[in-house]
Amino acid sequence: MPVNAFDQYPLTWKPDKSKLQPPYYRALAEDLEQKIRSGQLQAGTKLPPQREIADYLDLNYTTITRVYDICKKKGLIYGTTGRGTFVAPHAGQHAAVTETDEADGAIELGVINGFGEYSDLVEKATSAVVARGYLRNLYEYSQPTGHPHQLAAGVRWMEQLGTHTDAAHTAIFSGAQNALTVALMALFSPGDKIAVDKYTYPNFIELAKLLHLVLIPVDMDEQGMLPAALQKQCASNKLKGIYLIPTCANPTAITMPLERRKALAEIIRRNGLILIEDDIVAWMLAAGGQVLPSMFDIMGGESVYICGMTKSLCPGLRIAYMTYGEAFRERILHALVNVNIKTSSFDAEVITELILNGDAYQITRRKYELAEKTCRLYDRYFPDHSPNSEAVSYYKWIPIRTDAPAEGIEGELLERGVHIYHSSRFVVGTEEPRAYLRVALCSAGSARKLERGLKILKGYLTEKGYI
Numbered sequence: 425m426p427v428n429a430f431d432q433y434p435l436t437w438k439p440d441k442s443k444l445q446p447p448y449y450r451a452l453a454e455d456l457e458q459k460i461r462s463g464q465l466q467a468g469t470k471l472p473p474q475r476e477i478a479d480y481l482d483l484n485y486t487t488i489t490r491v492y493d494i495c496k497k498k499g500l501i502y503g504t505t506g507r508g509t510f511v512a513p514h515a516g517q518h519a520a521v522t523e524t525d526e527a528d529g530a531i532e533l534g535v536i537n538g539f540g541e542y543s544d545l546v547e548k549a550t551s552a553v554v555a556r557g558y559l560r561n562l563y564e565y566s567q568p569t570g571h572p573h574q575l576a577a578g579v580r581w582m583e584q585l586g587t588h589t590d591a592a593h594t595a596i597f598s599g600a601q602n603a604l605t606v607a608l609m610a611l612f613s614p615g616d617k618i619a620v621d622k623y624t625y626p627n628f629i630e631l632a633k634l635l636h637l638v639l640i641p642v643d644m645d646e647q648g649m650l651p652a653a654l655q656k657q658c659a660s661n662k663l664k665g666i667y668l669i670p671t672c673a674n675p676t677a678i679t680m681p682l683e684r685r686k687a688l689a690e691i692i693r694r695n696g697l698i699l700i701e702d703d704i705v706a707w708m709l710a711a712g713g714q715v716l717p718s719m720f721d722i723m724g725g726e727s728v729y730i731c732g733m734t735k736s737l738c739p740g741l742r743i744a745y746m747t748y749g750e751a752f753r754e755r756i757l758h759a760l761v762n763v764n765i766k767t768s769s770f771d772a773e774v775i776t777e778l779i780l781n782g783d784a785y786q787i788t789r790r791k792y793e794l795a796e797k798t799c800r801l802y803d804r805y806f807p808d809h810s811p812n813s814e815a816v817s818y819y820k821w822i823p824i825r826t827d828a829p830a831e832g833i834e835g836e837l838l839e840r841g842v843h844i845y846h847s848s849r850f851v852v853g854t855e856e857p858r859a860y861l862r863v864a865l866c867s868a869g870s871a872r873k874l875e876r877g878l879k880i881l882k883g884y885l886t887e888k889g890y891i
Contacts, residue, residue, distance in 0.1 A: 439456075448481075460500050467512065505660070530842055533844045539791050552781070574772045574773065579591055582731055585706040589720070593750065598743070605635075608632070609759050609763055610759035612664060614637065617638045617665075618663070620639050621648070623676055624639075655691050665699070671705055674705070675845075688719070693723070698728070699719060699728065704732040705735060728746065731747075732744040736788050798866065818865060819866075823858060826890045844861055847862065
């Protein structure tokens with residue numbers, strides 16, 4: 425019997441040896457997953473070195489290596505060279521933020537709904553589509569990528585956002601999340617590594633977990649992902665892809681300047697990474713009179729670009745455009761047919777009508793003006809508290825001075841009548857160096873409710889000494 429195999433061996437993860445059944449690697453992987461998902465092993469917990477747990481269990485070292493590899497692919501744990509293996513953030517919970525979160529009637533500062541004040545123009549477009557008398561054509565199961573005139577409208581819309589493509593390399597999806605799912609399933613395999621910002625879109629984190637993809641966090645500054653940090657990760661990890669939100673990133677609201685985009689594009693090319701660009705908020709920059717070339721354009725069209733329409737036009741019409749390079753075309757179309765099945769041609773037709781009659785541009789201008797007003801209201805309560813505070817955005821990113829548990833902060837604010845999200849939902853990899861709150865400015869329902877929510881939030885953070 426190994427000298428270390430005694431009952432009181434101090435291990436953070438200590439499987440019950442008497443209950444193990446062959447195959448041992450599978451039983452151990454299930455035990456580790458159960459303890460993480462149940463909360464017995466909290467995020468950030470350092471797991472025993474593989475040789476120690478193998479010694480304790482009197483098993484081969486390679487068996488434990490296999491166990492850890494399985495759990496890494498599921499996004500439950502991660503390893504850091506020289507430091508060890510840790511339970512991943514979000515491993516015991518769902519990171520995704522959705523409208524189904526219970527807010528108990530609180531003022532909504534968490535979920536990003538977008539302003540719904542201009543549904544009259546959407547209703548007018550819907551009536552115009554119905555009046556034309558060709559609904560039967562829209563009900564048919566055909567044109568899985570979208571009807572030609574719908575694709576042409578999408579190409580036209582993306583051009584004014586700084587993305588130039590053609591209909592042959594464009595497809596329509598049932599929302600940006602659906603497009604992301606198809607792109608990941610088409611272009612990546614379980615275990616593949618994808619570089620992401622240190623703080624990123626939580627539904628992408630959750631999607632990567634479901635598909636057993638490994639997200640590698642890359643350090644950032646006030647201009648977004650650091651090129652040198654990306655190159656360092658390329659050298660130390662076998663990265664296959666990279667996911668970026670270059671314009672008004674969720675959750676940080678950072679917009680990458682042109683030089684940063686070019687520097688990252690050079691590293692992406694040099695290392696042969698597959699770029700997935702999520703540009704769901706680029707319309708806001710364009711509505712404000714500023715257009716930056718997309719990463720897709722800078723990459724010469726050899727990447728994947730996703731443009732969602734829910735936040736810009738109508739949340740109920742789940743439409744997103746994806747454009748892709750020739751190298752990805754066959755795989756994207758194969759996955760689209762087998763995963764996306766068929767986006768609603770009716771929804772796509774209403775969006776097409778809005779683009780062609782010009783009302784889409786009117787809606788985005790009005791929403792931009794509303795966002796400007798809510799940002800000014802926010803600045804009254806939190807002047808100089810947010811990075812990129814001058815940016816017009818649906819959300820703000822407040823640094824707070826505390827290491828109090830995220831659930832406690834969110835819970836205390838909910839008790840005071842405000843629903844908000846802590847940065848632990850957005851962080852990838854090791855524990856975050858500092859805490860933030862993401863404050864949605866577009867979902868309270870009225871300026872009066874938003875101001876009341878901001879006042880409650882300011883009072884709470886001041887009282888606690890967090891700002």
